[in-house]
Amino acid sequence: MQTYKIPLVPGPVSVPQKYREAYLTDYGSSDVEDEFFALLSDNISLLRRVLKTKNDVAIGSGEAMSALWGAMKSLVGPGDKFLTISNGLFGHGFGEMAEALGARVEYLEAPDGEFVTAEQTRRKISEFGPDFISAVHCETPSGLLNPLAEIAPAVAESGAIFIVDFVASALGADVRVDEWGIDIGLLGSQKCLSILPDIHATTVSERAWKRAARVNYAGYDALLPWKNVLKTKAMPYTHNWHANKAMNLSLKDSLEEGLENGFRRHEEAAALCRRRAKEMGLSLYAKDEKLSSPTVTAIMIPDGWTWEELDAEFRKEGLAVGGSWGKLAGKVFRIGHMGSQANAELVKRGMDVVEKVISKKL
Template sequence: MQSYAIPLVPGPVSVPEAVRAAYQIDYGSADLEEEFFLLYAACETGLQRVLSTRNQISIQSGEGMLALWGALKSIIQPGDQVLAVATGLFGHGIGEMARQVGARVEVVAFPDDAVADPAAVRAAVQRVRPKLVTAVHCETPSGTLNPLREVGEICREVGALFYVDFVASGGGVAVDVDGCQIDLGLLGSQKVLSLPPDLSMVTVSERAWAAMEATGYAGYDALAPWRTVPAERYTPYTHNWHAMAGLKVMLDMLEAEGLDHVYRRHTDVAAYCRNRLRDMGVRLFPREEGYNSPTVTAAYVPDGWSWQDFDGALRRRGMAVGGNYGNLAGKVFRIGHMGNQASMDLVRQGMDVLQEVLAAGA
C-alpha cells in the first residue's frame, strides 16, 4: 500500500507521532486493572471539555459507525417516529439506518450544497412530533456545516430527543453539546482526533439514558452497559487500551494548544485552502461561503478533467485527497484539513501541487 507525503483525505487522517508511540507500548488487561479505568475517566473528562458538556460520555471500541448504530438501536423501539434532517449523504443515511432499526422515518431534506433551514425543520417537527430528531453537523461529502443550536431548541419544544453526528467536526469546530441541547452526540476517533479508526464516543443526556431503559436493547454496540463503567470498573468486553492511550495523548495535545487556538487553526487553514482554490479557478461545492465547514473543503473536479485522471495526477506527485459518494461521485472531491492535517504548511504544499497539476493540464 502506497503512502503519500501530502495526506489530505478527510479521514482517516494522518496520525501524529506522539499518538503512534502510545500504540507501541504493551499494556495490561483492560478488564482488570485500575490503571485502565483511571485512563478511561481521564479521557471522558477531556472529551467533556472539548465538547462542552457535563453529560456522561461512553467510549467504545470500534469505528465511528458503531456509535451511530448503537445510539439508534439503544433508543428506538419498533414503530417510533423519527425525523431525519438531511443535507447530504450521511443525513439521508442515518434516516435509512433508523428505518432498518424499525422506526417510522420522515426526512426533511435540503440540497446537498446547502444547510438545514431551522424554519423548515420546525415545521416538520411540529407536524411529525417525533421521538427522535437526527442531524449531521459536518456533512463531509458536501463540505458543509449545519446549524445545531436552533434545531436543539426546536426538539425541546415537542419533547423530542436530539441525535447529532459530529464525527467530522468535534475537536476542530466549537461543539456545545449542552448549549445545543444534544441528547446523543456521536464522535469517531479517525477524524479531528487523529487516531486510527478504532474508537467511537457518545455523549448521553439523562433524557437519553431514561429512553434506553424503556427500549432495553442489549448488544455489542448497546450504550446502556456503559453507564456504570466508571463506578463498577467493569466493561462489557475487553477494551482497546492502546487506542485509549492514544486518545489521552491527543486530548492532552489539544489542551496544551488551547481549544480556541485549535479552532482558529482550523478556520485559518480552511480559509487559505479555499482562497487558493478560487485563485486557481476551482469552484467550491457549497453554494454560499457561510456553509463551508472548517474541517473539510468540497470542490468540483476541475473542468476538463475526469476524477480518475485528476486523482491520479495528484497522487503521482505525492498528494492524496478524497473522492466522493452517490450523486457526487466523480464530480466533487474533498480536501481534509482536520486534526493533524489542519496544518498551514501541509495545506500550502497541497495547494502548490494542485496548482502544478492544473498548469500541466489533463
C-alpha cells in the same frame, strides 16, 4: 498501502508519531487493572471539557460507525417517529438506519450545498411530531458545517431526542452539546483527534439513558452496559487500552493548545484552501461559504477531468485527497485539513499540486 508526502485525505488523517507510540506499550488487561479505569475516567472528563457537556460519555472500541449503529439500536425501535434533517450522505443515512430498525421515518432535505432553516424545522416538527430528530454537524462528503445552533431551539421545543453526528467537526469546530440540547452525540477518533480508527465516544443525556433502558437492546454494540462502567468496573468487552492512551494524549494536546486556538488553526487552513481554489477558477460545493467546514473542503471537479484522472495525477505528485460518495461521487474532490492536517504549510503544498495538475488542461 502507500504513504504520501502530502496527506490531505479527510479521514483517516495522518497519525502523529507521539500517538502511534502509545500502541508500543505492553499494557495489561483493561478488565482488571485500576490504572486502566483511571485512564478511562480521565478521558471522559477531558471529553466533557472539549464537548462542553455535563452528560455522561461512553467510550467504546471500534470506528465511529459502530458508535452510530450502537446508539441507534439502543434507542430506536419499531413504530418510533424519526425525523432526519439532511443535506448529505450521512445525514440521509440516519433515516435509512432508522427505517431498518422499523421506525416511521420522514426526511427534511436541504437543497444542494445548503442547510434547512429554523422555520422549516419548526414547520416539519409540527406536521410530523417526531420522537427522534437527527442531524450531522459536519457533512464530510460535501464539506459542509451545519449551523445546528440555529435549529436547536426548535428541536428542544419539540421534546424529541436529538441525535447528532459530530465525528468530523469536534476539536476542529466548536461543539456545544448541552447548549444545543444534544441527547446523543457521536465522536470518532480518525478525524480531528488524529488517532487510529479504533475508538469512539458517545455523549448520553439522562433521558437518552432512560430510553435505552426501556429498549434494553442487548447486542455487542449496546450503549446501556456502559452507563455505570466506572463504578462497576464490569465492561461489556475487553477495552482497547492502547487507543485510550492515544486518545488521552490527543485530548490533552488539544486543551494545551487551547480549543479556540485549535479552531482558529483549522479556520486558517480552510480559508487558505478555499482562497487558493477560487484563484484557480475552481468552484466550491458549498453555496454559501459560511457553510464551508473548517475541517474539509469539497471542490467541484473542473471541466475536462474525471475524478479518476485527477486522483491519479495527484498521487503521481505525492498528494492524497478524497473523492466522495452518493450523488457527489465523481463530482467533487475533498481536501481534508483536520486534526494533524490542519496545517497551513501542508495545505499550501497540497494546493500547489492541485494548481500544477489542473493547469495541464487549461
